[in-house]
Amino acid sequence: MDVSLIPQVIANGLMMGMSYVLIASGLTIVLGITRIINFAHGEFYMLGAFCAYYFFQMAGVPYLVTILLAILAVGVLGMGVERVLFRPIREFFLPSVVVALGLAFFLAGTAAWLFGPEEKVVTSPFPGVLNALGATFSVERLVVILIAIVIMGGLWYLITRTKLGRALRGVAQDREAASLQGISVNGMCNISMGIGCGLAGAAGVLLGPIFIVHPYLGALAIFKALIVIILGGIGSMPGAVLGGLLLGFIESFGLTYLGGVTDVLLFAFIFVLILFRPGGLMGRVWVIRH
Amino acid sequence: MLLELKEIKVHYDGLEAVKGISMNVAEGEIVAVLGANGAGKSTILRAIVGLKAPTSGEIWFKGERIDRVAAQSIIRKGIALVPEGRKLFPHMSVHENLQIGAYARKDKDIAKDIEEMYEHFPILRERRSLDAESLSGGEQQMAAIARALMAKPDLLLLDEPTLGLSPLVRAEIPKIVRDINQKRGVSILLVEQNARLALRLASRAYVLETGTISLEGDTETLLSDERIKRVYLAG
Amino acid sequence: MSRRELAKWVGLPLLALLFLAAPFIFNDPYYQHLLILICTWSILALGFLLILSVGQFTIGHAGFMAIGAYASALLTTKVGVSFWFALPLAAVIAAIFGAVMGWVMLRARMGAFLLLTLCFAEVVRLTIVYWPSLLGGRAGFPNIPRPDAIFGMAFDSKFPYYYLILFLLAVMVFVIYRMDRSKFGLTFKSIAQNPPLAQSVGVHLMRYKILAFTVACFFAGAAGSFYAHYLTFLSPEYFTVWKSLIVQMYAIIGGIGFMIAGPIAGAAFLVVLPELLRATETFSFILYGAVFILVIFFIPGGLLSLPQQVGVWRQALRRRAKIPGGIRPWQYLRPGS
Ligand SMILES: Nc1ncnc2c1ncn2[C@@H]1O[C@H](COP(=O)(O)OP(=O)(O)O)[C@@H](O)[C@H]1O
Numbered sequence: 001m002d003v004s005l006i007p008q009v010i011a012n013g014l015m016m017g018m019s020y021v022l023i024a025s026g027l028t029i030v031l032g033i034t035r036i037i038n039f040a041h042g043e044f045y046m047l048g049a050f051c052a053y054y055f056f057q058m059a060g061v062p063y064l065v066t067i068l069l070a071i072l073a074v075g076v077l078g079m080g081v082e083r084v085l086f087r088p089i090r091e092f093f094l095p096s097v098v099v100a101l102g103l104a105f106f107l108a109g110t111a112a113w114l115f116g117p118e119e120k121v122v123t124s125p126f127p128g129v130l131n132a133l134g135a136t137f138s139v140e141r142l143v144v145i146l147i148a149i150v151i152m153g154g155l156w157y158l159i160t161r162t163k164l165g166r167a168l169r170g171v172a173q174d175r176e177a178a179s180l181q182g183i184s185v186n187g188m189c190n191i192s193m194g195i196g197c198g199l200a201g202a203a204g205v206l207l208g209p210i211f212i213v214h215p216y217l218g219a220l221a222i223f224k225a226l227i228v229i230i231l232g233g234i235g236s237m238p239g240a241v242l243g244g245l246l247l248g249f250i251e252s253f254g255l256t257y258l259g260g261v262t263d264v265l266l267f268a269f270i271f272v273l274i275l276f277r278p279g280g281l282m283g284r285v286w287v288i289r290h
Numbered sequence: 291m292l293l294e295l296k297e298i299k300v301h302y303d304g305l306e307a308v309k310g311i312s313m314n315v316a317e318g319e320i321v322a323v324l325g326a327n328g329a330g331k332s333t334i335l336r337a338i339v340g341l342k343a344p345t346s347g348e349i350w351f352k353g354e355r356i357d358r359v360a361a362q363s364i365i366r367k368g369i370a371l372v373p374e375g376r377k378l379f380p381h382m383s384v385h386e387n388l389q390i391g392a393y394a395r396k397d398k399d400i401a402k403d404i405e406e407m408y409e410h411f412p413i414l415r416e417r418r419s420l421d422a423e424s425l426s427g428g429e430q431q432m433a434a435i436a437r438a439l440m441a442k443p444d445l446l447l448l449d450e451p452t453l454g455l456s457p458l459v460r461a462e463i464p465k466i467v468r469d470i471n472q473k474r475g476v477s478i479l480l481v482e483q484n485a486r487l488a489l490r491l492a493s494r495a496y497v498l499e500t501g502t503i504s505l506e507g508d509t510e511t512l513l514s515d516e517r518i519k520r521v522y523l524a525g
Numbered sequence: 526m527s528r529r530e531l532a533k534w535v536g537l538p539l540l541a542l543l544f545l546a547a548p549f550i551f552n553d554p555y556y557q558h559l560l561i562l563i564c565t566w567s568i569l570a571l572g573f574l575l576i577l578s579v580g581q582f583t584i585g586h587a588g589f590m591a592i593g594a595y596a597s598a599l600l601t602t603k604v605g606v607s608f609w610f611a612l613p614l615a616a617v618i619a620a621i622f623g624a625v626m627g628w629v630m631l632r633a634r635m636g637a638f639l640l641l642t643l644c645f646a647e648v649v650r651l652t653i654v655y656w657p658s659l660l661g662g663r664a665g666f667p668n669i670p671r672p673d674a675i676f677g678m679a680f681d682s683k684f685p686y687y688y689l690i691l692f693l694l695a696v697m698v699f700v701i702y703r704m705d706r707s708k709f710g711l712t713f714k715s716i717a718q719n720p721p722l723a724q725s726v727g728v729h730l731m732r733y734k735i736l737a738f739t740v741a742c743f744f745a746g747a748a749g750s751f752y753a754h755y756l757t758f759l760s761p762e763y764f765t766v767w768k769s770l771i772v773q774m775y776a777i778i779g780g781i782g783f784m785i786a787g788p789i790a791g792a793a794f795l796v797v798l799p800e801l802l803r804a805t806e807t808f809s810f811i812l813y814g815a816v817f818i819l820v821i822f823f824i825p826g827g828l829l830s831l832p833q834q835v836g837v838w839r840q841a842l843r844r845r846a847k848i849p850g851g852i853r854p855w856q857y858l859r860p861g862s
């Protein structure tokens with residue numbers, strides 16, 4: 001075991017973890033409020049990554065503006081999708097799985113058709129490295145961690161401290177009681193999809209320059225996001241944060257020191273976890289939904 | 291009349307749970323609905339607040355027809371329901387539950403009104419930052435009533451407020467209900483299985499049996515009715 | 526003759542004849558390959574629907590197919606067993622896994638069960654990926670022998686493969702038919718639609734669930750074994766969760782109200798459709814996505830419910846009513862059950 005790698009491994013784990021947190025928290029908000037497993041969530045992330053390519057790389061829009069644009073564009077698209085496709089079948093489990101999966105296929109295929117199936121490279125907005133603690137860190141990754149923390153902070157404020165956040169949580173916890181208070185369940189489902197997809201879009205812009213951008217990016221992203229919310233507890237915001245960071249660190253440490261077996265052990269662990277604690281690691285500490 | 295139901299019928303999957311009933315509540319009145327389990331009491335309240343659309347009949351409130359109004363708009367018309375089983379938001383604090391009760395209001399007095407609720411129900415102030423699910427049954431009932439009052443309704447619907455409470459706590463409910471009616475001028479439609487308690491509070495009552503009204507009238511008349519005495523007040 | 530009898534005595538034999546004659550009608554190796562795929566995926570889709578009929582939603586069925594496939598590949602290459610022993614053995618191995626995992630997982634509610642099956646399938650797939658010395662790893666498992674000749678039939682064209690997989694499919698259909706016809710049938714339906722009620726009338730929920738799960742896994746294993754020796758090569762990429770999900774779409778698009786015909790019709794439709802339209806890979810994605818969404822919105826009971834659905838539309842038109850939702854067999858399935 002090479003101890004000198006540890007700072008590097010921690011930074012990597014934090015970077016991966018925060019990006020998982022961004023993607024998974026969007027998925028968990030939508031799941032908690034609309035009760036739909038949005039299998040197309042990864043495709044919204046993919047669209048965010050293409051925003052990075054077209055706005056930032058091709059059109060030269062400043063990086064931070066690109067993030068805002070992506071949140072807006074992908075979020076609005078998500079709201080449209082919710083209104084047209086999800087609302088009519090929201091109460092039914094089986095159709096919601098089929099429609100969400102169909103949407104994932106449709107968006108991935110359409111992106112491949114419009115943008116071309118080849119991989120695209122986005123140049124780093126913050127090239128350069130930082131030497132500290134006897135290790136090298138890329139500035140870009142540190143910036144990603146920082147921006148992700150800012151976004152999650154904003155989300156936390158919105159959900160826990162505002163009237164809108166209370167209404168969202170109300171719908172997640174008890175739809176009937178929420179509508180009796182005058183909260184529009186349809187409206188909140190729509191907004192949750194906007195927020196969730198906006199987060200996916202932001203994650204896409206942040207990670208686009210670090211990884212490669214291509215239309216079939218979504219499958220892996222949704223898969224990781226699912227693992228995160230299973231780990232943390234379905235529909236739980238703190239769970240998504242804990243699960244995301246945990247997954248980031250497990251992967252970072254595991255791949256460095258154990259190799260591929262990490263993945264097998266991870267799934268075996270999650271299997272046992274679901275058996276004995278179906279609520280995930282956070283157990284009953286839910287914010288979004290019981 | 292403040293609230294008027296005309297020939298209301300409600301079906302669940304073809305099963306008729308409420309079979310064409312008419313009832314009304316006047317301004318400032320406390321009206322009770324009595325009936326055994328499964329008689330259709332909750333169903334009537336759910337029809338009034340728009341959670342379950344009636345299959346036929348009309349519901350009028352303040353001269354406006356409301357039987358096709360969505361649940362989320364009912365509270366803005368001035369009707370608040372304290373549902374059976376309280377239905378507080380389990381993972382929100384008591385304080386947040388009160389805040390969310392005022393969701394439909396546009397004015398700026400919300401903080402002041404929450405303060406007033408705490409004056410009225412001191413136990414809620416003590417529990418203000420606890421999750422609603424951790425409260426006892428009686429505390430939850432008070433929180434649910436306070437949440438409903440935060441909307442400043444003209445009509446309060448109470449669905450079995452004494453259900454599952456200990457006798458000691460149950461005894462406090464009549465005073466609370468009467469206070470709401472007299473000090474705030476809120477009209478009340480009270481659904482109860484506990485006929486003795488309900489008849490003590492209300493000025494009029496309807497007795498519901500498997501979806502139809504079998505008896506109605508002033509509480510004095512009902513209290514002296516032989517059948518009521520035998521079936522609902524025995525023991 | 527009533528319509529029912531007509532369907533039974535004329536329709537069914539005709540259909541059987543069609544299946545038997547199919548490789549002669551489409552006498553081209555590529556079309557025959559598609560026919561073989563349709564039968565293979567039908568077996569998996571039928572298994573999915575069998576599990577769904579006891580009220581559980583699996584998204585990891587390909588994992589059991591992988592177990593059958595790799596077990597069979599190991600038995601023939603490392604142990605030296607003939608394919609004709611390896612196939613039933615592989616099916617039994619998959620069934621044993623199914624019974625044990627079913628015993629463990631089926632206690633979970635639908636939502637958790639779905640995740641458990643996902644994890645199980647991933648453990649299987651990742652074990653293959655990270656055990657290259659035995660299972661070939663990412664690079665794949667090469668040189669799996671073709672089946673030995675049987676009844677004088679050598680496996681050197683698509684014909685014997687097609688009849689073999691058709692035979693497996695027919696056996697599975699027969700088993701499901703018998704289960705559906707026996708007192709199981711009603712029981713299954715009541716378990717899926719109203720678990721508390723089924724429990725209260727004394728149905729041993731768990732026994733039926735495990736039985737359905739084990740049968741589904743047995744045939745998934747058999748199909749896996751067939752698949753291994755048909756392709757003579759295996760890769761863990763054949764058995765991803767996405768594969769499971771797509772196969773299950775076959776059953777849903779065909780119609781979950783049609784216990785046997787639905788999955789087969791769905792598999793046939795979705796395998797053939799991109800070929801008919803000569804779709805590229807990209808276009809197939811768009812096509813599948815559009816079909817999934819359109820079917821749920823306009824023929825919610827699945828393709829086979831189209832005649833009934835047309836009836837519903839016509840009635841609505843005649844009464845000038847709003848077009849109703851239509852036939853929705855899934856409305857009783859709730860994730861909480
Ligand atoms: N969601 C529902 N689905 C089907 N039937 C219901 C439902 N809710 C209530 N019922 C039936 O309607 C009748 C009246 O129920 P309810 O109004 O809850 O009675 P009460 O409140 O007087 O106890 C009962 O027979 C009950 O079984």
Ligand SMILES: [Mg+2]
Nearest residue numbers: 331332333374
């Ligand atoms: Mg009731």
